[in-house]
Amino acid sequence: MSKRKKLSENAALMQQWDFEKNVRGPEHFTAYSHVKVWWKCGQGHSWEAMIFNRTNGDGCPYCIGKKILTGVNDLQTLNPVLAGEWDFEKNALLPSQVAAKSNKKAWWKCSAGHSWEARIFSRNEGFSCPYCSGQKIITGVNDLQTLKPQLAREWDYDKNSCLPSQVGIKSNKKAWWRCSLGHSWRAIIFNRTAGRGCPYCAGQKVLVGFNDLETLYPKIADEWDRDKNRILPTAVTPGSNKRVWWKCPVGHSWRSDVASRVNGRGCPYCVGKVQYKPKCVR
Known part of the structure; x- marks a missing residue:
């Protein structure tokens, strides 16, 4: 596209030219001029921007959330429920002064009183309190030791580098456990809180001398x-x-x-269910 192309030839931008605020008309500028002029979008938002940037695709900063227009695109207006968790004591700005899609970090306080810092856009996309969801730990509130004391008793303190008071019940981390019979195994914490127990006691894993066929059913093992x-x-x-x-x-x-x-099924030939055909030796 020619750098001398007239701005007036761009029909889309002509519809957003603010004839009230601009002293000169669009016919006096090229499409790639670096002069700043006033624009008004279809929603009625007015802003100043360089013609060059508009020609290259920049749109209304209020519609896309780059600039704040209180009562139109601020967090308080667009997501009042989320704005209810705004920590007014720790934040220098108000929820009416930031965009719902802002990449800025802000402080939040949930209904349970937990305080944490998170980006505004991530909160607007559904990310909630990390303490209530178990992503972050507050000892004595949402840790494994506090919420599942019976399960914490199976924590293997010798093999784990952290304590049950330092992990959440929904954690995807693997930890070492030791059941009341002394069996040691690794399992994801969340799976344990969901009800999975010792794999040796449940017969899911073999422990020679404890739950193997030879030990529990020696007569069957003889066959x-x-x-x-x-x-x-x-x-x-x-x-x-x-x-x-x-x-x-x-x-x-x-x-x-x-x-x-183990359930009682024996030799099918001896009970006559299958006819035994000995191999012929030639």
């Missing part, structure tokens, strides 16, 4: 086919759905999941 299986009966729990090979006292070999064996 474990050690020639065909790559793992030992000490590597699975009685509730496992893993299919493995078995060999009964008669020598029949078959596959079945561990849980079915």
Whole structure:
């Protein structure tokens, strides 16, 4: 586009030319002039801006929230509920003096009395009190020790670098735990508060000598086919759905999941459910 193009040829900008405040008409300027003139948008907002910037796409600063027009685009007007959490003691400005989409940081105070600093636009997009949501900790108010004392008793103080009074109940951090039987494991704090317990006591993880098949069901483990299986009966729990090979006292070999064996399902050949066909030796 030519630098000498007349501003009057831009129909869109001509509609926003403020004929009341500007002494000279738009026909006296080029589209890329660095002179500041007055404009009025479709909403009636009046402002001064360089013609060059308007030609390059700059719009009304009030409509986009760059400038404040009290009663039109300020936080108090557009989001009065959020303005109700404005901390008037810590902030130098009022909610009527900032834009709802401002990138400035401000102090806030929720209905529970928690005070924190956050950017105005992030609050306007839905981010709430970090203490009420558990993102930040106030010891004695929203920490794990205070809200879930029974769960905090399983905190492994030897392995964790922090205390249960320093984490929230909704934290996604992993921590070490120790149940009443002394089993130690790692788990996300939020999962623990949601009800997940010791994986060894629940049979979700194997602990040799405690909850493995060999320990709890030695007679069934005796039928474990050690020639065909790559793992030992000490590597699975009685509730496992893993299919493995078995060999009964008669020598029949078959596959079945561990849980079915524990629930009473025996050799299908011995009970006649499957006809046994011995391999022919040629």
